[in-house]
Amino acid sequence: MTTQFLIAFLILYFWHIMGVTIGYHRLLSHRSFRCAKFVEYFWVLGGYLAFEGSPVWWVSVHRAHHRYTDKPQDPHSPRFGWQKALYGWLSQSAYPDHITPASQCRDLVKDPIYKFLEQDGNWRRAHILTMSTGLLFRLVLLLFCGWHIALASFLAGILVQQIPLLLNVVCHIPRLGYKNYQTAEDSVNVWWVALLSAGEGWHNNHHAHPGSARSGLRPFELDLSWMMIRLMKCCGLVGWLREESLKQNPIYEAKI
Numbered sequence: 001m002t003t004q005f006l007i008a009f010l011i012l013y014f015w016h017i018m019g020v021t022i023g024y025h026r027l028l029s030h031r032s033f034r035c036a037k038f039v040e041y042f043w044v045l046g047g048y049l050a051f052e053g054s055p056v057w058w059v060s061v062h063r064a065h066h067r068y069t070d071k072p073q074d075p076h077s078p079r080f081g082w083q084k085a086l087y088g089w090l091s092q093s094a095y096p097d098h099i100t101p102a103s104q105c106r107d108l109v110k111d112p113i114y115k116f117l118e119q120d121g122n123w124r125r126a127h128i129l130t131m132s133t134g135l136l137f138r139l140v141l142l143l144f145c146g147w148h149i150a151l152a153s154f155l156a157g158i159l160v161q162q163i164p165l166l167l168n169v170v171c172h173i174p175r176l177g178y179k180n181y182q183t184a185e186d187s188v189n190v191w192w193v194a195l196l197s198a199g200e201g202w203h204n205n206h207h208a209h210p211g212s213a214r215s216g217l218r219p220f221e222l223d224l225s226w227m228m229i230r231l232m233k234c235c236g237l238v239g240w241l242r243e244e245s246l247k248q249n250p251i252y253e254a255k256i
């Protein structure tokens with residue numbers, strides 16, 4: 001029973017975390033690769049069931065984070081208080097004036113599923129829908145697969161939900177990591193966040209090249225999400241992708 005629980009937990013953890021990294025982040029937010037709609041929905045569902053919230057909301061906030069990184073309009077910069085950056089910003093009930101999904105998320109609001117999950121921009125209603133769907137999914141697992149699978153799924157989902165929130169803070173505190181690129185904001189690479197988040201902790205690399213499907217660039221910068229994207233490309237599930245490497249960047253060449 002314990003082995004079954006652990007195997008289920010690991011499989012579901014990787015589906016959920018890659019749902020966030022591959023689905024919500026590298027695909028929906030940055031369009032760093034192209035794939036069929038069923039592949040997109042597979043990963044986005046993994047993120048949604050990890051209580052990540054409406055994809056339109058997530059992407060709108062994330063694009064604003066890139067546009068205003070570590071400036072007052074950044075939704076979750078730790079420069080203005082780590083508590084607000086960690087959970088505080090979630091207590092808002094609507095978009096601030098400088099974030100408008102209709103203009104900044106035009107590519108997503110047309111999708112009927114994402115439109116429904118967005119609940120007309122009402123954050124509270126969209127979050128309640130996310131929580132209810134997540135709990136209903138575990139109830140179905142409980143009825144059809146048993147308590148150990150349902151518990152493994154619930155724990156994996158709750159744990160994965162914390163990872164991007166943690167990353168928003170830790171990977172923007174310079175003393176906690178290192179930079180490959182002298183970017184104008186505070187982003188840093190943090191190895192243990194990269195391990196927990198299947199590659200997203202190489203956050204300074206990501207801010208330097210937000211459109212790249214690959215975030216781990218140096219040989220030791222393990223990027224499991226990139227490996228999965230490469231695997232999907234080999235299987236014909238990904239048609240086109242954008243890949244950055246350190247050698248292509250003159251700033252890094254000058255630094256080493």
Ligand SMILES: [Zn+2]
Pocket residue numbers: 065069172187203207
């Ligand atoms: Zn960032």
Ligand SMILES: [Zn+2]
Pocket residue numbers: 025029030062066206210
């Ligand atoms: Zn990003």
